[in-house]
Amino acid sequence: MKETPIKKKYEAIVIGASAGGLAALTAILPNLSKFLALPVIVVQHLSPDSDDFLATHFNRICSLCVKEAEDKEPIMDNTIYFAPANYHLMVEQDKTIALSTAERVQYSRPAIDVLFETAADAYADRLIGIILTGSNSDGTKGIQRIRELKGLVIAQSPESAQVNIMPLSAINQAGVDKILDLKEIAPYINQITEKET
Amino acid sequence: MTGDLKNKTLENERLEIQMLLEAIHQKYGYNFKDYASAHTKRRLHHRLNISNMSNYAQMMHRIIYDEDFFNSLLLDLSINITEMFRDPMVYKKIRRELIPRLKTYSFIKVWHAGCSAGQEVYSISILLEEEGMKHRSQIYATDFNELILDKAKKGIYPLEVMKTYTGNYQQSGGKNDFSDYYTADYDNVILRQSLKEKVLFSSHNLVTDGVFGEMNLIFCRNVLIYFNRQLQNRVLKLFYDSLCPGGYLCLGSKESLKFTDMEDKFEPIADREKIYRKKRLP
Structure with missing residues (x-):
């Protein structure tokens, strides 16, 4: 198999993380290119009463603009969005954010499956999904949908994950296109999304 | 493409x-x-x-x-997930900042649009009672779903959620012992009858029905997020038309007027709590 990644005009990246996610995201988000010309939408499992500390924290250490996602907000390039605590984050067909207080999915709200499935429907084969460390199987169903619609799925290698259950579930149940060590993820993303000149 | x-x-x-x-x-x-x-x-x-x-x-x-x-x-x-005193800081804000202003009216009307099973309706009923406003207020609670409206009228909730509700009540600045407001049996609690006295439950569909009366305070929390932008704008116009000048609108914690046509018709009173006030001049 050829190792050169297929260059395709991707339109969005979605990332799901649970236990150990803060460290994993810290290894990825600040290392994304400031020229990354697409949006990054993140679900990190949180306790329901958390405030917007994740967005505030990452905004301080990232070159891209980081914010908490708001309902009906148009999704912009060069921006990283975090799902607010206690709300599901969905992507609408018209590339806007929709929040929801519906039941927990996989014991979680926000749930990675909800983000991944709706983003897959909105971006189809122009979507990159990344599943990181975590101690449950949230995200696996969402990855199935991304793959069904021919998007690209990357899993953090179980060996490099603080908790390997979530990436293992994705790899075994849904299958992924690429398994990368934590430190390889940001460079890989920068490479495959680099604008041709 | x-x-x-x-x-x-x-x-x-x-x-x-x-x-x-x-x-x-x-x-x-x-x-x-x-x-x-x-x-x-x-x-x-x-x-x-x-x-x-x-x-x-x-x-x-x-x-x-x-x-x-x-x-x-x-x-x-219809999503029917809510709590009594959900987002306690919102109720604290209402108690501290809205109530003193609402007390200047001889009589106030409150509308809970999309009241679901009534948890937040009874929360405001408790708050008004504790602030001595009960006898000069009327609460209208509406939902389009008759089944859920029946549930709201009953005011019966599972015992297991009371721990959360009690915690919320305390954080919201509640003045009494929360258990004063209900009677418990093995599995459920029933709220005190007196909390229902000033509440009128009725069927109203935000999508199709019109202005509801002249309100001092409208609650519509975590309802608009399920509507598209067009319908949001229509419903916000309905709220605008149903509020007295200077009346308040409370939205859900992650909702805002920011991406709507009605942003300049209201002024924000509390950014975090998402409380807005209808501007006096158009």
Whole structure:
């Protein structure tokens, strides 16, 4: 198999993380290119009463603009969005954010499956999904949908994950296109999304 | 441009869902066509899976011929998850900043639009009672779903959620012992009858129905997020027309007027708590 990644005009990246996610995201988000010309939408499992500390924290250490996602907000390039605590984050067909207080999915709200499935429907084969460390199987169903619609799925290698259950579930149940060590993820993303000149 | 696959799978699915929503509208009069589409799709998909049907066309047939099936779907489409004193800081803000101003009126009207099973209605009822406003207030609680409205009228909640409700009440600046407000049996609690005295429950559909009266305070929390932008604008206009000058609008913690046409018609009173005030001049 050829190792050169297929260059395709991707339109969005979605990332799901649970236990150990803060460290994993810290290894990825600040290392994304400031020229990354697409949006990054993140679900990190949180306790329901958390405030917007994740967005505030990452905004301080990232070159891209980081914010908490708001309902009906148009999704912009060069921006990283975090799902607010206690709300599901969905992507609408018209590339806007929709929040929801519906039941927990996989014991979680926000749930990675909800983000991944709706983003897959909105971006189809122009979507990159990344599943990181975590101690449950949230995200696996969402990855199935991304793959069904021919998007690209990357899993953090179980060996490099603080908790390997979530990436293992994705790899075994849904299958992924690429398994990368934590430190390889940001460079890989920068490479495959680099604008041709 | 995206590929063929997207066109085939997703476009066909969207067409089916559109026709299904049209069938619901024509048969039962409920219009879900302007609901947030990702939300509607997820709910329909969930019902499809648990009902062992293979596609939305099949589901549409069932909806037309089986009213019980439609009623369960109706519950799916409206999200009825809430708590008493949900987001306690909002109630604290109301107690500290809105109540002193509302006390200057001889009589106030409060509208809970999309009241669900009544948890937040009774929360405001408790708050008004503790602030000595009960006898000069009227609360209107409306929802489009009759089943959930019946639940709201009863004011019976599972015992297991009381721990959360009590915690919320305390954080909201509640003045009494929360258990004074209910009687418990083995599995459930029933709220004190006196909390219902000033509440009028009635059916009202934000999608189709009109102005409700001149209100001093409107609660509509975590309802607008399920509507698309067009419908949001329509409903916000309805709220604007239903508020007295200087009246307050309370939205859900993650909702805002920011991406709507009505932003300049209101002034923010509390950014975090999402409390707005209708401007006095147009």
